[in-house]
Amino acid sequence: MKRQNDWYTGIDHYSNYMERDIQVEYMKISKPTKQSLHERVEMYYVLSGEGEFMVNGCPCEAKEGSLFCLYSHNFYYISHVRKCLEMVCVRFHIGLFMYMSWEKHPGNANAKLVYDTKPVVRLTGREKTRTENLIQDLLEEQNSDRFERKNMIEYKTLELHAYFCRYAFEQIGEEEQGAEKERKAWDIILKIVLAASSTPSLEEAASECGYSPVTLNRRIKEACGYTFHQLVQFGKVINACALLHFSELSIEYISDLLEFASVQGFYRVFAQYCGMTPRQYQKTQVGDDGFAAGSESVALQFLQYINLYFYDDITEADLAHKFCLKPYTVQTVIKKSFGKSFEELLGQIRVSYACGFLQSTDKSILEVSTMCGFSSLSTFLRYFKCHMNQTPGQYRKSMGGPEAG
Known part of the structure; x- marks a missing residue:
């Protein structure tokens, strides 16, 4: 069989795409930085140290195990450095993430990932170990000239971003559970x-x-x-x-x-x-x-x-x-x-007072409606039925209230 040395591959179309331009940088930060614009996604993993990022006006703690994902709409700078921050920064264009996102997510999930998640997650245990191994692999590939080096950097950058998305998306669920408890x-x-x-x-x-x-x-x-x-x-x-x-x-x-x-x-x-x-x-x-x-x-x-x-x-x-x-x-x-809305809350409060008047006074349903601030009898009847599952007359009878005079 005749050997064919040159193959036509997708690389011929992809070689000049900016998505392939990924930077992996090890850095030490000992003093605050100034805010600057950035077009690419910038992910920081904190290996050691303590400080604070200011992201869109909100402080975010930076310490060992912190993983930041800052999109172009996240304006940030390092506001405080309490202990020299040793970090690795991975910069890439958002198109890389979009191009490689094959998995179908629930509705609005991608928008949530970009706009609703917090810009930082704090990693511990196995998640921290896994992320640090990825970071070390990225540094090693960045500093080598081995075969498939660029592909490995792409794959591992995608993996790092995917893990951040997982942890940040799960964090939304935890916050929603907290809001539900409140x-x-x-x-x-x-x-x-x-x-x-x-x-x-x-x-x-x-x-x-x-x-x-x-x-x-x-x-x-x-x-x-x-x-x-x-x-x-x-x-x-x-x-x-x-x-x-x-x-x-x-x-x-x-x-x-x-x-x-x-x-x-x-x-x-x-x-x-x-x-x-x-x-x-x-x-x-x-x-x-x-x-x-x-x-x-x-x-x-x-x-x-x-x-x-x-x-x-x-x-x-x-x-x-x-x-x-x-x-x-x-x-x-x-x-x-x-x-609920203000109007719904006001209606519920008015109905609660109406119940007291219906149970304890002999005022007519129209009089009670007016006393409680309803603009019309029909509005009162609608709100009352909605909150009490019965009419005012049925409620008064069930509670043994006095007959209207």
């Missing part, structure tokens, strides 16, 4: 504040969300600054503040509705949180802006404000103005904490 805590917080007249015990609330009582108590404290018991008391007080705006409701009636053991106990708890008695609050604050932002989390302050003014025509813009925040920030905080 959301569970806020679900309980919302229930406690809205149902202060029939609040579940800590054990009942913990059982409902699958936590131990100690864990739930800790998560509530982390989320809003109050323990479970303090939150129950706080919820009763802000419900009382809202109800005190209705002059036809007596202090004794409000105390009973919120299930205080006695009027004296109601006065004591109210004064503890508001610095005044219910009667003083009614005389000095009703008709004025009686809301005073405390040291609680901003989400809890939003909840307090909505509870106080649920019967008014309040909007998301009102919250933004009151708290000197951008409307987008208000929207983001409410969505993150309560998992």
